[in-house]
Amino acid sequence: MAAVLTAAVEFGPDHKMTLDAELLLVLTAGDKVRMEAMLSNGRQQTTGQVAINVHAMAPAPGCFLLGVASNGNTELHLVASRGHVELATLLCERAPSLVATRNRCLDTPLHCAAKAGHMDVAAILLSAMRAGGADEEAALLARNQTGATALYEAVRHGRAGVVDLLMTEVPDMSSVAIDGDGGVSPLYLAASTKSVQMVRHLLRPSRNGTPSPASFSGPEGRTALHVAATAGKEIVQAILGWEPKGPTLLTRVDSSGRTPLHFAAFYGALDIVKLFLDDHASLRLATISDNDGSFPVHTAAMVGETRTVCELIKRCPNYYELVDDKGRNLLHRAVEHGQDSVVRHICQNDKLAMLLNATDSEGNTPLHLAVQGGYPGIVSLLLATLSVDMGITNKDGLTARDLSRLARAHEVARGSSLGYDGGDCLYWLRAPSTLDGVLRFYEKPAEEDAPAEGDDMTKSGTIASVLIATVAFAAAFTVPGGFVADDHAHAGTAVLARRFAFRAFVVSDTVAFVCSIVATCFHIYGSAREIPHGHRLWYNLLASGLVPVGSQFMIAAFAFGFHLVLGSVNRWLIVFMYIFSLASVLFCFPGIWVPLRLGLGKVVWRRAGWRGLVNIYERPSSLSHFLFLFRRSFLFLNFRRPLFVLLISATFVVAIVLSIALPNY
Structure with a gap:
């Protein structure tokens, strides 16, 4: 048989x-x-x-x-x-x-x-x-x-009991990885699934007392300790306690040259960083760089893990000498990736002052990189630290303000809208510049190379302004409450003409119509090729400022008109309507939020006082000169739009109070 x-x-x-x-x-x-x-x-x-x-x-x-x-x-x-x-x-x-x-x-x-x-x-x-x-x-x-053994399938499906059995009976299974030595081992898979129990089963010594023969290999040269650095402290402790292989994994690098400490720093695993540095490693572990020359402290700074940065600095007395292949220290990397928290910590710590004005291989300081990256918050943090030098030039002989001026000139030549950035703050502080008189010689993009995005913005702005003008024009002749009949006195006039809300409605609708119709005309001039390029740019800039104002007053006109329709019997409904109308004004136009710019104002006040805020450092030669300087000042640029919002908000409050105190007013 x-x-x-x-x-x-x-x-x-x-x-x-x-x-x-x-x-x-x-x-x-x-x-x-x-x-x-x-x-x-x-x-x-x-x-x-x-x-x-x-x-x-x-x-x-x-x-x-x-x-x-x-x-x-x-x-x-x-x-x-x-x-x-x-x-x-x-x-x-x-x-x-x-x-x-x-x-x-x-x-x-x-x-x-x-x-x-x-x-x-x-x-x-x-x-x-x-x-x-x-x-x-x-x-x-x-x-x-799929190249998997029975043990690998047990780990993949989370069968801890079967893993325990197989490791007891056939421990050699743990040495077999998918796709050979460079593939995924059962131990790597168990660590990636954050299963402490299975990791301990796989690392348990054999019956004869010999260490576990488990493979630690993973994809792209990573080991089980690399992935364990993101899986939890218990798994890391289990792997490090696996003698004699476990401790040796601390200095193993993957295909990108990163150690497990790089991974722990990247994911902000502070407890694991301390475990690596306290129990098993020395200064050498924290000074191993990857293929790009980045050290663990650079990785932590790049992702904004301030506590990890502090811990690594504490263990590396020579932290200021750790630079990547581009010569950038940890502050350069934090600025490059827009990590405000790390920059703030360094600026507030006097012991780290030597990082503030350090230059990379291109001669750029952190302030240069902040201006290049367009991070006004970081620029304000750096400039608020008085030890930051605004006059350092890079290897091209350019200061931070020079970089901002070149970027601004590039935007102007391309017809892009000019937003606030760190360059404004440098201008208000009169930071040193080496481009005075020679800026025009720098290459600018040709006018015909301007991006299509500018034309799209102009078209969108034109459509918005036309719609606002149309609605405002129609609202002027369909006023809430209707008109007085012909057989009565004052025939043809608005019935509610004496009410405060009606007067506010008329003013709001008028402002919305005027702003939108003027913006429409400016957009038309701004798209005409016969008009000089510089003039067209200013037309578009003015139009882009008028459209939001028209939208805000259109919302206000809607609120006042709705107030008149609801009448005095719907008092709380009127309050509800005003609150939501005001919220739409605030959230639909974030550019009017003053708190976003108060950091720059604080810097200007600290370094230049009131003269910096109003942009007047010497007596103006004429009224036009004064207006030119003030128009570009911090106060004017940051408080012109909030003034309209404050006006609308105050009018809303008055309308609510009058509807309660004087229902018929």
């Missing part, structure tokens, strides 16, 4: 018998009694009532056990997947060769038991494999079509 079974197994999966429906029901249900009855009756698998005969021999009792399902699963695969212990024991006794068979996915029954987490079935299969021949025992380390 054994010879017949072996011959059937070697006959190939394409020639195996197909399991019939009755046998599938028995296997699915785990009915051991019916299975024993089928075996005792010598049942044969048939196809079309014709028994399959191997090598022209009469089919022996139990040969139907060698049949397969449509996906290549044998009876033992089906039983192992469902955790039927008794049937698994019976099948291993009657057809031991099944323990080494594979389905179309190249899974052995042990793979199926590991995936499903059936530890008892897995133990039976392990015993049968060891009791069988060399082929069965070799199947212990078999890989399926």
Whole structure:
């Protein structure tokens, strides 16, 4: 009988018998009694009532056990997947060769038991494999079509009990990684899934006391400790306690040259950073750079992890000498990535003052990079520190203000809108500049190279201004409350003309109409090619400032008109309407928020006093000169739009008070 079974197994999966429906029901249900009855009756698998005969021999009792399902699963695969212990024991006794068979996915029954987490079935299969021949025992380390062993599948599916069993019986499985030595090992996978229990099972010493043979490899040269740095302190402690391999992983680098400390710093795992530095590492670990020359302290600064930066600085007395391949220190990297919190901490710590004016390989200070990157908040933080020098030039002989002026000239030449940036603050402070008189000689983009985005903005602004003008014009002749009839005194006038809300409605609608119609005309002039480029730019700038004002007063006109329609009997509804109207004015136009610019104002006041705020350092030669200087000052640029919002808000409050105190006013 054994010879017949072996011959059937070697006959190939394409020639195996197909399991019939009755046998599938028995296997699915785990009915051991019916299975024993089928075996005792010598049942044969048939196809079309014709028994399959191997090598022209009469089919022996139990040969139907060698049949397969449509996906290549044998009876033992089906039983192992469902955790039927008794049937698994019976099948291993009657057809031991099944323990080494594979389905179309190249899974052995042990793979199926590991995936499903059936530890008892897995133990039976392990015993049968060891009791069988060399082929069965070799199947212990078999890989399926994804390259995974049974242990890897158990880790992937989170089956900690099966992992414990396999590491006890076959610890060598842990040394097999997908795709060879450079692939993903079970330990790496367990650490990435943050399973402390499975990591401890995989790192447990063998029965004879030898260390775990687990592989620590991962993709792109990373080790299990790299991914553990983002998974939690317990997993890191378990890996570091894995002698003798664990501590050596601290200095291993991946394909980008990053150590586990780089990963811990990047993800802000402060407790793991301390663990690396306290228990197992020295200054050398914190001074290992990646392929770009970045040290762990640079990585922490780049992602804004201030506490990690402080911890690394504490452990690295030579932190100021740690620069990347571009000569940039940790403050340069923080500024480059817009990390305000790190910059603020460095500016407030006198012990780190040597970083403030350090230059990189291009001669740029952190202030240069902040201006280049367009970070007005960081510019204000740096300039608020009086030890920051505004006059340092880079290797091209340019100061920070020079860079801002070149960027501004580039925007003007391209027709882009001019927003506030750090360059404004440098202008208000009269920071040194080396471009006086020679700025015009710097190359500017040709006028025909202006981006299409500017034209799109002009078209959008024109559409918005036309819509506002149309609505405001229509509202002027469909006033709330209607008009006095012809047979009454003052025929044709508005019924509610004497109400405060009506007067506010008329003023708001007028301002909205005038601003929008003027903005429409300016947009038309700004798009005319016959007009000089510089004039067109100013037309577009003025139009872009008038459209938001028209929108704000259009919202105000809506609120006042709604107030008149609701009347005095809907007092709380009127209050609700005013609150939401004011909220729309505030949130639809964030440029009017003064607090966003108060940081720059504080810097200007600290370094230049009131003269810097009004942009007047010497007596103006004429009224036009005074207006020119004041128009470009901090006070004018930052408080012109909020003035309209304050006016609208105050009018809303007056309307609410009058509706309560004098309902008929």
